[in-house]
Amino acid sequence: MWLWFIRQAACGVDLRCGVPGRVTDGAPVEVTQSSYHIGQEVTYKCDYSETTKIRSCETTGKWSQMGTACAECPDKFALNKDFGKCYFFPKQRNTFNDGEKFCAALGAVIAFPPTLEENAFLSSFINYNTFIGVTDRVQEGTWMTVTGEAIPFTKWNRGEPNNAGREGEDCVEMGGNGL
Ligand SMILES: [Ca+2]
Ligand SMILES: [Ca+2]
Structure with missing residues (x-):
């Protein structure tokens, strides 16, 4: 009987990050998904060395800040x-x-x-x-x-x-x- 009442439905879906893009000096090692859940991580590899860095999907639905995928030089270098x-x-x-x-x-x-x-x-x-x-x-x-x-x-x-x-x-x- 209840089924006959008409109500609005509340729809919800988890915020997700999109496909992680390149940064100036590196790219994600492996992109296998079209979107990523909050907290999920991807590994970036530097274009010209074996350096890797982790980037994570933040609660804002955006990927964490990543200036460079390569290691940074110390001061003066x-x-x-x-x-x-x-x-x-x-x-x-x-x-x-x-x-x-x-x-x-x-x-x-x-x-x-x-x-x-x-x-x-x-x-x-x-x-x-x-x-x-x-x-x-x-x-x-x-x-x-x-x-x-x-x-x-x-x-x-x-x-x-x-x-x-x-x-x-x-x-x-x-x-x-x-x-
Ligand atoms: Ca000599
Ligand atoms: Ca000598």
Whole structure:
């Protein structure tokens, strides 16, 4: 009998987020749904590195703010997208050991170029000979990175390496010519 009464019906549906779009430097890894419920998360991958970030569907029905999908560089450091690295070229002069400490205090290491392209990039910033993160202090004549990795190529200037001087040389400097 009640069924014969005429009433309005209240309709409701959960707020949902739409398909998550690209950001300037990355995109969602996998978009499988046409809409997402509140609290659901998607993973974004940076276009030029393995960095990933999470974006979530907020109670407003919008995706959480995401400036960039890639990692951000620390203060003073500039991003190089091609190499997926942040670089800083300080002006002050240091010994190699002090340079290492200087970089370490910034959470960095003395930069070393794993490719010829990166070697060329580094050299383009060099006005005065500049230490790079390559050393033979562990074993004389065996050159490796300051982090203990093998170096994939060398680009020695003529006559180098020569361990010159009374105390020898265990560090590497690069000139503006990339040697
Ligand atoms: Ca030398
Ligand atoms: Ca040496």
